[in-house]
Amino acid sequence: MREDLARAGLLEGQVRIPAGCAIAAIVATDGKPMSGHDIITSMEPMRERSSGLGGGFAGYGIYPKYADCFAFHFFFDSRDSRKTTEAYLEQGCEVVNRELIPIRKMARITDEPLIWRYVIKPHRSVLSRLQLDENEYVVRLVMHINTSIDGAYVFSCGKNMGIFKAVGYPEDVGRYYRLEEYEAYQWTAHGRYPTNTPGWWGGAHPFGLLDWSVVHNGEISSYDANRRFIEMFGYRCTLQTDTEVITYIADYLLRRQKLSLQETAHVMAAPFWSTIEHLDMRDPEGARKRAELAYLRKVFPSLLVTGPFSIILGFNGGCMALNDRLKLRSLVAAHKGNRVFIASEEAAIRAIEPDARDIFAPAGGVPYIVRVDGVEGGLA
Amino acid sequence: MSAQNRIxxxxxxxxxxxxxxRNADRCIDCNVCVKQCANGVHVRDAQTGRLSTVDELCVDCQRCVCFCPTHALQICEAPNRYRPNANxxxxxxxxxxxxxxxxGVxxxxxGNPNEQTVYWDKLLINASQVTNPSIDPLREPMETRCYLGRRPTSVMRxxxxxxxxSLPxxxxxxxPMLFSAMSYGSISLNAHKVLARAARELGIYYNTGEGGLHQDLYEYGENTITQVASGRFGVFxxxxxxxxxxxVKIGQGAKPGIGGHLPGAKIVGDISRTRMVPEGSDAISPAPHHDIYSIEDLRQLVMGLKAATDGRKPVIVKVAAVHNIAAIASGIARSGADIIAIDGLRGGTGAAPTxxxxxxxxxxxxxxxxxxxxLRAEGIRNDVSLLVGGSIRCSADVVKAIALGADACYVGTAALLAMGCHLCRNCxxxxxxxxxxxxxPELVKRLNVDQGVERLVKLMRAWNSEVMEFMGGMGINSIEALRGNRLMLRGVDLNESELEILGISYAGR
Incomplete structure (x- = not known):
């Protein structure tokens, strides 16, 4: 089927495919590890929001043994594409470990590519020759592999975190990847309802870059304005999906422009001018806020994201949930003890924690930021 | 008949x-047409008292048609023709x-009235259906405000x-509209007053053109863009x-590569004073700026203008759309200019060699x-703003221009239409x-400034309402999310090269 779609120009990346979705996250704010069991269970009641055409998860803190290395998850079409990629990786990196990602065969997940994990560390000498820090180097490495090596696709490349995704319903995808065998302090999940038949595993979500992962529900109307802006800075939107461009925007603003999460939210879901001008200029804090919000809108106008979206941006040490400024997609949050829950529907939270408290819907454009105690070294 | 009117x-x-x-059944012999026509088309015979017309003098400005109280007049194409020849x-x-x-020349x-491809008319705009919601501008906030100027490349703390x-x-x-350059001299003081007052009321800008700024209009400075052209008329x-x-006006879409020409006959009174040109002498702008023979010279002028104003005014560099425009714009973006304005082939003019x-x-x-x-390929599009004109005829053109990548549009001819211009092309x-x-003077006073302002403000507000409707339909509620959003456009009747240059897909793709 993939060949048919490719011929028709309908494969992920050849055509823009809007999608409706289910998203969820569980965070242990005390950093206590959780197996993948609960996040899989959480996705089950939202089956109606997916169509079996894409599901995936991101786990944080899953590779403590390799915490200083980048864990690359690959889809390869063939042994040749893997060998080409491996040779390319070895030009600039030490490959600390390489293995097939363990899976559980099941009837509902088919057409699987070769799924590999490479744990790598960029050579210092290479970084100093190129005058790049390791994050920037890894970003360029990933952009090159994904745009230039035929049949190879990096779908996860962060430190001490990993993305697992496939074409299928999310709960099947979770079991396929045996997520109950991983231990993470934070899980995010995604179920996809694309308005097309993408038929390719790379198109499933979460989408990741470095330790950022994004799960997203919506269809942004600003897509091409955002894409054409972000592509000025070395990013290549090969998949033509909202999630991909949102991930790059987050990376650009947080890592390269060194904005805070709050400031990043004020760019992506900027308050209306009328709201900004409502801030009291006589109050020094109001005046400062007003100057800052106006500045962010004026400097990054093309990174305003319009149209419906609810996203959960994961990173080492926490996550940020954000809605478009009109709140055109559902998103709720709750907590119980040291666990925070975020999901498209309350049912997803109740499925794993019937007693979750303080359930609330974050307002449009207002970021809900969750931090995990004692986890450092992330990008945010 | 005056000497000037001798056929x-x-x-x-x-x-x-x-x-x-003239419909004789309707004509009431009121003489309005005679009084209204400065070209002397309508003539009353001194002896017989009968009205007749001198068709040769008619420019089809429609003034008599509009003002005839009984609508007795019609202007048609003359039936006489040369033997048809397609070449x-x-x-x-x-x-x-x-x-x-x-x-003579x-x-x-x-603007160019010939049949040419108007690409705006080959572009079609998107709207939301099912997968994301359209937004109702009557019920939800819809932002069309925009800012023009340089932006820093990184955030400082x-x-x-x-x-x-702090920002430049x-x-x-x-x-996302402003009034394009039309000089005092090429148009009347009343027309300039209309532009200035409408710009203030609308929260936008008008542009003096190269004729300087009349003393009475200094009070509208906050809504004024002052132009510096190669003749430096009225610049101090x-x-x-x-x-x-x-x-800085380098070129104009209607006459790229040549300067302006205001005949001495128009250099009278206040125009002479405002332009700082002696009465009766022709005001001829040189073809180039004689202090700009290269891109680094442009940088010096831009920096000079900034120094003269303590860096408080953004500097726009306006060029005509010519073959190598992309490279030229890239050079301008690096010249220190804050805004690049591009004027297209179909742009208007008060007078140009045909x-x-x-x-x-x-x-x-x-x-x-x-x-x-x-500019995007070079990674510098966010550094500068981009203005386009020549010609923007309606709100759909504005939406399409912004989706192609413009920050805002210069509007000239449409503003004149609001004041009564009927495009007779005899400026x-x-x-x-x-x-x-x-x-x-007797013609200038026909333009009622209050009425002109009211009509121009209405026209621009109507366009803005339509821009909001377009945006809402696309599910966009802020103009910046439309800028450069070419996925919102599709083309029809275009070949591969045209699609590639426009960066859009054919309708159906």
């Missing part, structure tokens, strides 16, 4: 283009006869980690400081797309019956 005969005779038809069109034949008679006014919110000077526009420190921004107007330059749609793509005659492109 030659024989080999010099040019048959009329129009025929004025030797009537326009070309007529031009040859004129030049054989005068030995053919002159024209307003103070010692406490707070963002340094920006122009704030309540809607006070003028540069008077406006909100300064525009051959130049109709044959030099490229369409604005292609120029805009090429420039926006080039260069100086006898504008609508009081716009004339300096004859």
């Amino acid at each position: 030659p005969s024989g080999i010099d005779y040019l048959p009329p283009l129009f025929q004025v038809i 030797w069109t009537p326009q070309i034949m007529r031009g040859s006869y004129k030049q054989a008679g005068t030995g 053919l002159l024209s006014s307003m 103070d010692a406490n980690g707070a963002i340094d919110t 000077p920006h122009l704030e526009l309540a809607m 420190k006070g003028y540069l400081e008077a406006g909100a921004a300064i525009e 051959m130049i107007r109709d044959n030099v330059g490229i369409p604005i749609e292609l120029a805009l797309a090429a420039v926006d793509s080039r 260069h005659s100086g006898r504008c019956n609508w009081g716009i492109a004339t300096q004859q």
Whole structure:
């Protein structure tokens, strides 16, 4: 089927495919590890929001043994594409470990590519020759592999975190990847309802870059304005999906422009001018806020994201949930003890924690930021 | 009949283009047409008292038609024609006869009227259905405000980690339109007053053009862009400081590569004073700026203008859309200019050599797309703002221009239409019956400033409402999310090269 779609120009990346979705996250704010069991269970009641055409998860803190290395998850079409990629990786990196990602065969997940994990560390000498820090180097490495090596696709490349995704319903995808065998302090999940038949595993979500992962529900109307802006800075939107461009925007603003999460939210879901001008200029804090919000809108106008979206941006040490400024997609949050829950529907939270408290819907454009105690070294 | 109105005969005779038809049953002999026509088309015979028309003098400005109280008048194309010839069109034949008679350069006014590809009309706009919601501008906020100016490439912070919110000077526009350069001299003081007052009321800007700024209009400085062209007419420190921004005019879409020409006959009174040109002497702008023979010279002028105004005014560099426009714009972006303005092939003019107007330059749609793509390829699109004009006719053109990559649009001809212009294209005659492109006091006073302001404000607000409707339909509630959003456009009747340059897909893809 993939060949048919490719011929028709309908494969992920050849055509823009809007999608409706289910998203969820569980965070242990005390950093206590959780197996993948609960996040899989959480996705089950939202089956109606997916169509079996894409599901995936991101786990944080899953590779403590390799915490200083980048864990690359690959889809390869063939042994040749893997060998080409491996040779390319070895030009600039030490490959600390390489293995097939363990899976559980099941009837509902088919057409699987070769799924590999490479744990790598960029050579210092290479970084100093190129005058790049390791994050920037890894970003360029990933952009090159994904745009230039035929049949190879990096779908996860962060430190001490990993993305697992496939074409299928999310709960099947979770079991396929045996997520109950991983231990993470934070899980995010995604179920996809694309308005097309993408038929390719790379198109499933979460989408990741470095330790950022994004799960997203919506269809942004600003897509091409955002894409054409972000592509000025070395990013290549090969998949033509909202999630991909949102991930790059987050990376650009947080890592390269060194904005805070709050400031990043004020760019992506900027308050209306009328709201900004409502801030009291006589109050020094109001005046400062007003100057800052106006500045962010004026400097990054093309990174305003319009149209419906609810996203959960994961990173080492926490996550940020954000809605478009009109709140055109559902998103709720709750907590119980040291666990925070975020999901498209309350049912997803109740499925794993019937007693979750303080359930609330974050307002449009207002970021809900969750931090995990004692986890450092992330990008945010 | 005055000397000026004498119609030659024989080999010099040019048959009329129009025929004025008077319905005798309706005509009440009120004489309004005679009074309204500065061209002397309507004549009352002194002896018989009968009304007749001199069709040869008619320019089809529609003034008499609009003001005839009984609607007794019609202006039609004259039935006489040369023997049809697809190669030797009537326009070309007529031009040859004129030049054989005068030995002069053919002159024209307003934008190129010939059949050309109007790419705006080949572009179609998207709307939301099912997968995301359209937004109702009557019920939800819809932002069309935009800012023009340079933007920093990275965010700076103070010692406490707070963002340094200082920015280079920006122009704030309540809607993504502003009035393009039309000089005092080429148009009347009343027309300038209309532009200035409407700009203030709308929260946008008008542009002085190259004729300086009349003393009475300094009070509208906050809504004024002062232009510095190759003739430097009316330029002095006070003028540069008077406006909100300064525009260096390198070229104009209607006449790329040549300077302006205001005949001495128009250099009278206040115009002479404002332009700082002696009365009666021609005001001829040189073709180039004689201090700009290269891109680094441009940088010096831009920096000089900034130094003269303590860096408080953004500097716009306006160029005509020519073949190498993408590279030119890239050079301008690096010259220190804050805003690049591009004027297309179909842009208007008060007077231009016909051959130049109709044959030099490229369409604005292609120029805009090429420039926006080039600046992005070079990673500098966010550093500068991009203004386009020549010609933007309606709100749909504005939406399409912004989706192709413009920050805002220069609007000239449409603003004149709001004041009464009927596009007769005879501005260069100086006898504008609508009081716009004339300096004859009895004609100038026909343009009622209050009424002109009201109509122009209404027109722009109507456009802005339509822009919001388009945006809402696309599920976009802020103009910046439309900028460069080419996925919102599809093309029809375009070939592969055109699609590639415009950076859009064919409809259905």
